[in-house]
Amino acid sequence: MLRQSLRSVRSVAKAHGARAMSSYTLPPLPYELGALEPVVNTEIMTLHHGKHHATYVANLNAAMEKYAEAEAKKDVAAMIALQGAIKFNGGGHVNHSIFWTNLCAPKDVVAPAEASPELAKMIDAQWGSLDAFKTEFNTKTAAVQGSGWGWLGYDKAAKKLAIATCANQDPLSTTGLTPLLGIDVWEHAYYLQYKNVRPEYLKQVWQVVNWKNVAERFKAASA
């Protein structure tokens, strides 16, 4: 039924000369649901990926479908009214897509220096040590009020790394930084296992940070 309505919207959109719509899909996890145990348990991964991220994707598609209709009718007010839903759900999709790749099984974790000497050197230069970087990251991320994310980002203009936090599902791009590593601190990311103790989740999560992926993103951003 969804396919039929998508097809009919597409044909309406095409008839009005609008560009074809793409639809967004839930990326598969790069590992088994239990791969991040005992740091992030199977139940959380199952809900986080299969429910929360999946819902962002579904809602993004629904919002974009409505947006295409509004665009076809040149209804600017309707387009503006949909921007909140696109930001929430699109941001959620972008952020979680990055997040799954930022993590890996504890046994697959390598140190930043092994993943990228250049990245490790920059961390040391800016924070003094990897530990000092993690401490600042965790302090700032634990302090996020309500729902949000902690990020290690790259500032292309300044050619420097930066720690930033964002509210809700605001993507890091809203700050001008390029995302390298994001840690979700919405309560759904940790509550079933860590309850209210967000600082403990942040302390433990470094055991599943995939520095190889962070290094790849850093290489692409700093090229």
Add this chain to the structure above:
Amino acid sequence: SHRAMGLLFSSRVAAVAALIVAIAHTCTSEVVAQNLELPKLPYDYDALEPAIDKETMQIHHLKHHQAYLNTINTALTALRSEESTKYLAKMGVDEVLKHLDEIPAALQAPVRNGGGGFVNHVLFWNSMCPNGTKVPDPSEPLGEALVAEFGSVMAFQDAFHDKAIKLFGSGWTWLSYDLTASKLLISTTPNQDTPAMAANLVPLLALDVWEHAYYLKYQNKRMDYVTAFWTVVNWEEVSRRYQEARGKAKQEL
């Protein structure tokens, strides 16, 4: 419900009580005496089962609510320590939330989040009771007002439910009374903001939709939590607040 009302311990009463203790014990540790305390729940931790599970109530009250209390106590101590900001600490938490713009920049976040978190959860616990009470009848003041504003009590619940499930991120859904417009309204606030930050709004009913309020039992299914919430709403308390607010509005006319 009489037991619940008897055990009510609003933040205003807490502030006054703390002040009285402070005056009586000027020779002893001023800081300790003036700290607000965590009010006990008006019912047992398992009393709202099955709508809200015991474990959630325990963590929600003893960890989250306590943490907000610790934050506001620290902020109040800081405000008390300066001559220019002492008056803000003396106002009481409910009042100081209406004066956030007068608070020094460094303390705004802890007062807003800690103070808001503290009062919001007191109101939330008091908005509920074991098994709830009957929805207001259209012949009663609150029932009449709900019908006038929303068409029916059920229509109000549907509208409230809709707002609660659509709230993105962390926040609260409210039924409030607008003192100046003399009407009820449904609203949502982000994080620990409260309608009470505005001079003219009196919160009557609060629903916490932060994930910690429901995740252990309902996981991502917020709509099931909101549906279950109606089975534990203490409408007698909501009615009482409504009539008190309306009385206050009449006095100020």
